[in-house]
Amino acid sequence: MPGHRWPHRHLLDVDVLARAEIARCLDLAAEMREVRAAGDHRDDLSGQIVGLAFAEASTRTRVSFEIAALTLGARVVELPIDASSVSKGESLADTLRTLERTGIGTIVLRHGASGAPYHAARSCGARIVNAGDGTHAHPTQALLDALTLRGALGDLDGRSVAIVGDIAHSRVARSNLHLLTALGANVRLAGPPAWVNAFRGWPGASVHERLEEALEGADAVMTLRVQLERRAGSGVPSLREYTRRWGLTEERMRLARPDAPLLHPGPTNEGVELTADLAGGPRSLIGTQVANGVAVRMAVLALLAP
Amino acid sequence: MTRFGSLADAPASLLIHGARVVDPATGTDAAADLAIHDGEFVSPSALPADAVRVDANGLVAIPALCDLHAHLREPGAEASETIESGARAAAHGGYATVCAMPNTNPPLDEPARVAWVAARAVDAACRVRVVAAATRGRAGEAFTDLRELAALGIAGVSDDGTAVASAPVARSLLAYLAPLGLPLIEHAEEAGLAEGTVMRGGAVATRLGLAAWPASAELIVVERDIALAAETGGWVHLTHLSTSAALGAVRRAKEAGVRVTCDVTPHHLALTDAWVAGDRSFAWEEPGDPGSPLDPSRAYDGACRVNPPLGTRDDALALLAGVADGTVDAIATDHAPHPAERKLVEFAAAAPGMIGLETALSLGLAAVAAGCLSLLALVAAMATNPARLIGERRAIEPGATADLVLVDPSAAWRVEREVLASASANTPLLGRELPGVVRLTLASGRVTYANGIDGLD
Numbered sequence: 001m002p003g004h005r006w007p008h009r010h011l012l013d014v015d016v017l018a019r020a021e022i023a024r025c026l027d028l029a030a031e032m033r034e035v036r037a038a039g040d041h042r043d044d045l046s047g048q049i050v051g052l053a054f055a056e057a058s059t060r061t062r063v064s065f066e067i068a069a070l071t072l073g074a075r076v077v078e079l080p081i082d083a084s085s086v087s088k089g090e091s092l093a094d095t096l097r098t099l100e101r102t103g104i105g106t107i108v109l110r111h112g113a114s115g116a117p118y119h120a121a122r123s124c125g126a127r128i129v130n131a132g133d134g135t136h137a138h139p140t141q142a143l144l145d146a147l148t149l150r151g152a153l154g155d156l157d158g159r160s161v162a163i164v165g166d167i168a169h170s171r172v173a174r175s176n177l178h179l180l181t182a183l184g185a186n187v188r189l190a191g192p193p194a195w196v197n198a199f200r201g202w203p204g205a206s207v208h209e210r211l212e213e214a215l216e217g218a219d220a221v222m223t224l225r226v227q228l229e230r231r232a233g234s235g236v237p238s239l240r241e242y243t244r245r246w247g248l249t250e251e252r253m254r255l256a257r258p259d260a261p262l263l264h265p266g267p268t269n270e271g272v273e274l275t276a277d278l279a280g281g282p283r284s285l286i287g288t289q290v291a292n293g294v295a296v297r298m299a300v301l302a303l304l305a306p
Numbered sequence: 307m308t309r310f311g312s313l314a315d316a317p318a319s320l321l322i323h324g325a326r327v328v329d330p331a332t333g334t335d336a337a338a339d340l341a342i343h344d345g346e347f348v349s350p351s352a353l354p355a356d357a358v359r360v361d362a363n364g365l366v367a368i369p370a371l372c373d374l375h376a377h378l379r380e381p382g383a384e385a386s387e388t389i390e391s392g393a394r395a396a397a398h399g400g401y402a403t404v405c406a407m408p409n410t411n412p413p414l415d416e417p418a419r420v421a422w423v424a425a426r427a428v429d430a431a432c433r434v435r436v437v438a439a440a441t442r443g444r445a446g447e448a449f450t451d452l453r454e455l456a457a458l459g460i461a462g463v464s465d466d467g468t469a470v471a472s473a474p475v476a477r478s479l480l481a482y483l484a485p486l487g488l489p490l491i492e493h494a495e496e497a498g499l500a501e502g503t504v505m506r507g508g509a510v511a512t513r514l515g516l517a518a519w520p521a522s523a524e525l526i527v528v529e530r531d532i533a534l535a536a537e538t539g540g541w542v543h544l545t546h547l548s549t550s551a552a553l554g555a556v557r558r559a560k561e562a563g564v565r566v567t568c569d570v571t572p573h574h575l576a577l578t579d580a581w582v583a584g585d586r587s588f589a590w591e592e593p594g595d596p597g598s599p600l601d602p603s604r605a606y607d608g609a610c611r612v613n614p615p616l617g618t619r620d621d622a623l624a625l626l627a628g629v630a631d632g633t634v635d636a637i638a639t640d641h642a643p644h645p646a647e648r649k650l651v652e653f654a655a656a657a658p659g660m661i662g663l664e665t666a667l668s669l670g671l672a673a674v675a676a677g678c679l680s681l682l683a684l685v686a687a688m689a690t691n692p693a694r695l696i697g698e699r700r701a702i703e704p705g706a707t708a709d710l711v712l713v714d715p716s717a718a719w720r721v722e723r724e725v726l727a728s729a730s731a732n733t734p735l736l737g738r739e740l741p742g743v744v745r746l747t748l749a750s751g752r753v754t755y756a757n758g759i760d761g762l763d
Contacts, residue, residue: 016599091651113652114515115606122603123650134654136515174515198512203597 006303010128012117013137014179022182026147029292029299036071036295044302045074051104053079053096054131055111060266060290061131061140065108068297072305077104092116093123100124106304109133114171127304135169141265142175144296146183148289149220152261157184162214162256164246165224165273166195166235172224172265177205190214191246194235211246215255222263223248223273239272248274253283261285309756309763310394310727314429317345317708317751318762319354325362325712329369330686331701340367342708345751349704358761362712365745368685369700370402370709372693374461374569375491375545375638376663378404378434380426381419382411387643387729389423393430394727394755395641395663401432402709402749403698404663405638408439409467415439417454424458431754432747435461435696437491440479446471449479456486461696462543464491469527471497476531480540489543489567489695492531494552495614499523504654506548506615509596510579514606516653519615521549528552532559535566543695544568546640548614550624557633567695569638570625572662572669573612578619581610581734582653588669589622590676608649608656609734612642626678629687636692637684639666643730660733664726668740671715675741708751712759717743 008016017025035042050069054062069076081095096107106127109117114134121128132138146156153159161180167173167189180187181204189196190208200207208214215221226242236242253262262274262283270276279286322340329335341350343357378392387395389406396404406423408414414423420436427434438455440463442448452463463483469492470476479490500523505511507518528544532555535542547553547568559566576588584604585594600606610616617625628634642659649656670684693700693709700709720739723731746762747755756763 010602012602013600091647093650111652113654115654116652118600118602118606119608119650119652134515168512171515174513198507198518201509202512 008304010117010121011139011300011304012121012128012130014139014142014175014182017182019182022146022179025143025299025303026150028302029143029147029295032298033292033295041071041073042302043073044305045069045072048074048106048305049104050074050076050301051079051099051107052076053081053107053109055081056132058110058132060293061110064293065131065297067294068301072298072301074301079107092120096120096124096126100126105306106301129300129304132171134171136171137175138171139175140293140297140300141172142179143300144289144292145176145222145263146179147292147296148263148285149261151288152285153219156180159185159219160188160217161185162188162190162218162221163224164190164211164214164221164248165226167191167224168195168198169227170224176222177202181205188214188218192235192242211252212255215252218256218260220261220263221248221253221256224265225267226269226273228269243272247272248278250275250278250281253278259283263289266290307758307763310397310431311753311755312429312431313433313749313752313754315752317343318748318753319343319357320360321350321353321357322360322362322367322712325365325367327367327702328681328685329702330682330690331369332703334702335682340702340710342710342748342751345708347702347704347706347708360746360759360762364716365712365714367702368711368713369689369702370711370747370749371400371667371688372403372696372698372700373401373639373641373663374405374636374692374695376404376406376641377409377643377659378406379643380410380423385729386645389426389430389434391727391729392641392663393427393432393434395661397431397747397749397755398727398744399663399665400667400711400713400744400747401663402747402754403433403435403693403696405435405437405461405696407437407466408464409444413439413444415442415444415450417451417458420455420458420460432749435459437461437466438463440465440470440490441475444468446475449482452482452486456488460488462489462491464493464545466491466493466545468497469493469495473530473534477534477538480534480542481538484538484540489541491543491545492527493546494524494527494531494544496523496526499526504611504615505582506579506617508579508618510583514583516582521551524549524552524614525555528555532556532564532566536562536564539565541565541567545638546571546574546614547625548574548617548621550621553624553628553633557628560633567635569636569692570629570634571640572637572666573660574617575622575625575629575637575673576669577616577734578622579616580619581616582606588672588676589619589626590673590678593619606653607734608651608653609660609732609736611653611656611658612660613658626673630679630683634687635695637666637670637687638692639663643728644732645730649732661726661728661730664728665721665733665735665740667713667744668742671742672740708748710748711744712746714743714745715741719743
């Protein structure tokens with residue numbers, strides 16, 4: 001496989017990736033991790049310009065992409081795009097077409113509207129890498145989670161991964177559902193009914209109102225950031241009640257397999273979706289996820305390179 | 307090759323020979339010669355000697371269609387559509403009558419504005435009937451001048467775009483309209499449940515991460531309006547129903563004798579929520595694999611954003627069954643033109659609505675070809691029944707107004723911007739080949755559209 005042309009022009013979501021392509025991407029990411037560890041650079045993107053178009057606030061994803069692109073020899077420009085550009089009379093499509101004409105071959109796009117990267121891919125000739133769109137997808141997050149889980153568990157075939165929290169509004173959860181089930185894992189979703197019920201019937205996934213059911217014997221656990229601004233009527237009576245019923249604690253984690261790793265896409269609300277002890281404890285792979293983020297984004301940018 | 311005419315043209319004298327005549331009003335489905343003179347069907351012996359003879363072998367003759375729900379955008383959004391272009395689109399699609407909805411800018415909420423539209427339409431390519439606003443400024447509070455408007459010949463009143471949100475206002479509107487014989491045309495949608503949503507709730511919306519419109523948003527207002535119609539004796543017409551649940555409520559209310567009628571759109575009959583994900587199979591076809599990767603060329607296409615949103619396949623099949631059994635009174639287009647810049651945007655930012663006047667008959671014929679409907683049931687829902695609801699009569703018999711369409715059901719056409727008479731092209735059917743080519747449209751005996759008919763184009 002290595003050396004074969006990568007068949008995808010964009011990375012809009014992981015749903016297009018065949019199992020062998022996922023493996024290839026993760027293998028390359030593991031190589032990239034070595035490059036980084038050695039303090040080396042590569043020239044996959046030398047002479048290329050990568051544009052970072054973040055219409056939503058993001059620190060870790062944007063910085064992670066920037067370091068990935070720089071380590072591959074690209075030049076990086078920040079693209080002045082924001083969610084209000086439509087109201088100012090300039091559409092996302094207009095903006096991206098203009099930027100493409102300035103010679104930017106790859107655009108990393110973060111946008112608040114689900115599907116915006118698909119619209120972008122139709123509207124301009126640049127390669128589009130989805131860095132998170134609305135409540136739809138976050139493909140590089142899912143890939144870095146898979147790399148992290150593979151490092152901890154090996155092959156994910158037949159493994160059970162519990163994902164806890166507001167699945168309904170989570171692009172991380174959706175991309176993970178695609179990727180983990182493609183790798184043969186079973187995904188257990190747990191959270192308040194309004195946050196999980198729509199996922200009943202998702203192939204390869206099960207839905208649990210009781211957290212304990214989802215954790216019982218799980219090989220790995222991932223919890224999601226609770227949006228603190230979510231108000232009453234949006235699924236839970238209060239953050240306090242959420243924490244009491246669905247917050248992860250050391251005691252609850254004992255229901256999972258011994259040493260089952262704990263993941264979180266960050267940034268964490270310690271004391272809400274998980275305890276500070278768990279976040280900083282031996283099960284936590286949160287730090288590994290961040291480091292793997294750069295490696296996975298290097299792999300993605302290298303695979304998409306012309 | 308093709309030609310548009312108008313109602314201001316002289317009436318044609320025609321002898322149409324060899325067509326299969328399908329007319330629900332007379333229960334006809336047989337080959338017959340049709341004679342038309344001075345705006346009416348006549349007996350062939352009454353034709354003048356210079357009448358044009360039309361060879362219609364292989365064509366089907368049906369009463370011209372009647373649309374209960376179209377947005378002609380004039381005044382206010384003439385870049386999207388005008389009365390003239392919308393009426394031409396109607397004639398191209400086989401319509402002799404179109405009801406223009408009042409959510410223009412300014413809205414059609416005053417008698418003078420309604421009269422202005424009627425005056426603009428005297429030389430249009432179809433009859434234009436106005437649906438006036440139910441409340442001033444469509445604000446849902448004070449009634450418009452309902453009696454004055456009724457005297458102008460409106461087809462009904464509606465705050466379409468939204469339901470009349472206040473139950474007491476809707477209740478007193480129904481009571482006031484009852485003696486006028488006019489319907490309150492309701493866009494059944496509970497505003498709170500619909501707020502912020504962009505597509506129908508279900509597995510597709512869950513996968514796409516798009517804010518989901520629950521079927522209850524429609525059902526709640528349908529049930530409310532049925533209760534209010536039953537209580538007041540008023541006539542409620544529920545437009546563009548999109549859910550199986552709401553249709554079931556209408557079926558039960560009709561059985562109970564409530565004065566309720568309803569229409570559905572061609573797109574809710576033929577298209578499904580899977581179109582938003584990029585599937586392009588009609589409701590009666592085997593759907594694509596819902597687990598297949600999203601196709602970047604089609605997923606999240608703003609052309610598929612419409613309100614009410616495209617329903618599930620089960621909804622579409624239930625609506626088709628409702629047309630077949632008569633629970634659905636009419637197929638109405640909800641023709642909603644928008645310029646490209648309102649559609650080529652992120653899905654949630656796209657203006658809701660799609661054009662429909664030129665593709666409605668073809669979608670209906672595709673449903674007939676698939677075995678979902680009889681041709682008679684389709685024609686009843688697109689012509690005979692909606693015409694009756696607005697006080698027109700469609701019948702192919704001597705003495706009746708000559709509103710007629712000749713359609714070639716075995717020919718196909720490709721939906722392309724260049725062939726659309728509408729000023730807009732916002733439809734996810736663009737590029738698609740559809741069955742059924744309209745060859746001739748007559749409105750009041752005038753040739754409003756002719757396509758490849760010797761002597762007429």
